Amino acid sequence: MQVNLLKTVVSSIAGQQASPIVDLLHDKKNVNEFLIAKKLKLTINQTRNILYKLGDEGIVSFTRKKDRKKGGWYIYFWTLNTGKGLIKFRDHLLGSLDGMKAQLNKRKTEKFFHCPNCQIESNEENALQYQYTCPECGEVMQLKDKGKEVENLEKEIAKLEGILAGVNQEIEVISKKEESVKQRKIRAEARKKSKERALKKKKKEREMKKGKKKVKKAKKKSFTASSFKSKLKKFLRR
Numbered sequence: 001m002q003v004n005l006l007k008t009v010v011s012s013i014a015g016q017q018a019s020p021i022v023d024l025l026h027d028k029k030n031v032n033e034f035l036i037a038k039k040l041k042l043t044i045n046q047t048r049n050i051l052y053k054l055g056d057e058g059i060v061s062f063t064r065k066k067d068r069k070k071g072g073w074y075i076y077f078w079t080l081n082t083g084k085g086l087i088k089f090r091d092h093l094l095g096s097l098d099g100m101k102a103q104l105n106k107r108k109t110e111k112f113f114h115c116p117n118c119q120i121e122s123n124e125e126n127a128l129q130y131q132y133t134c135p136e137c138g139e140v141m142q143l144k145d146k147g148k149e150v151e152n153l154e155k156e157i158a159k160l161e162g163i164l165a166g167v168n169q170e171i172e173v174i175s176k177k178e179e180s181v182k183q184r185k186i187r188a189e190a191r192k193k194s195k196e197r198a199l200k201k202k203k204k205e206r207e208m209k210k211g212k213k214k215v216k217k218a219k220k221k222s223f224t225a226s227s228f229k230s231k232l233k234k235f236l237r238r
């Protein structure tokens with residue numbers, strides 16, 4: 001997975017200071033959290049906070065071990081997730097984008113009023129209820145210029161959509177890889193089964209041959225026994 005995309009994902013979840021975690025965990029497994037804290041120059045609690053946030057989004061997962069030296073405290077070992085973790089993150093991203101688009105739409109279509117003294121904001125319905133005066137100070141409320149807010153929202157949405165495109169691409173790469181691994185396994189399994197069938201067939205054939213030989217031998221034996229009997233009879237008749 002691309003390190004840069006992961007860094008964008010990580011900092012969008014846990015803030016800019018969290019992005020070096022990607023360098024520490026990339027291509028590794030079960031990294032000790034104390035090592036992560038030391039490398040990030042953060043306290044263990046700050047480090048855990050970041051890792052829990054990433055864990056909630058499925059970006060990292062942990063195993064833990066009891067540390068007998070530290071009186072039975074748990075030490076957590078962290079691993080970056082791709083695949084399933086990324087799918088979970090995509091769901092989260094889609095949810096945020098939906099919310100932001102709804103907000104943008106509201107900002108664009110509805111009127112908002114604010115008090116220049118208290119910065120209280122209200123929608124048109126509430127403003128009308130107070131006859132366009134501030135419920136705190138009585139100042140006349142002013143129509144809010146939403147240009148800046150709309151611009152910021154649009155910027156944020158564009159940024160998230162960029163991340164989403166990268167995440168989608170990565171998920172596709174991963175699922176293709178998983179699919180080819182699966183197909184390879186299926187083919188190997190089929191080869192193994194046909195080999196087993198061939199072996200069984202050979203064994204059966206061998207057993208049948210042996211069986212025939214036995215019958216022949218038995219016939220031979222019974223023949224010699226009966227010839228012996230007749231010889232004996234002849235001998236006794238003498």
Ligand SMILES: [Zn+2]
Binds near residue numbers: 116134136138139
């Ligand atoms: Zn006011």
